[in-house]
Amino acid sequence: MFPVIAFVASWLLRPSHPNDEKFTIYECGEIALGGDSRKNIGIQFYLYALVFVIFDVEAIFLYPWAVSFGGLGAFAFIEMMIFIGVLVAGYAYAWKIGALEWVGDA
8 A cells, every 4th residue: 555655645746847858868878879769679579588587486486495405305396396397388388389489570
């Protein structure tokens, strides 16, 4: 609840001085390279970012399991193998449908 109240309060209490200079592109005081820097990014980058995030979260979940592997027993091992199996199946599916193929120009 507090974030919503803080957001609404900051929106209501902020000074509003719109001008064109606030909406210009700023690259560390330099002129924007390549003209307009507000270009669309190819969907390929989002797919690779999504796969990266999924496997990064997998690594975060695997780390505590690997650190305490000796004291967990067979149940935890089987549970983690199921977890890894689901992720490998998802990766294989993404590969099979061509979601990881680079298509078109970015």
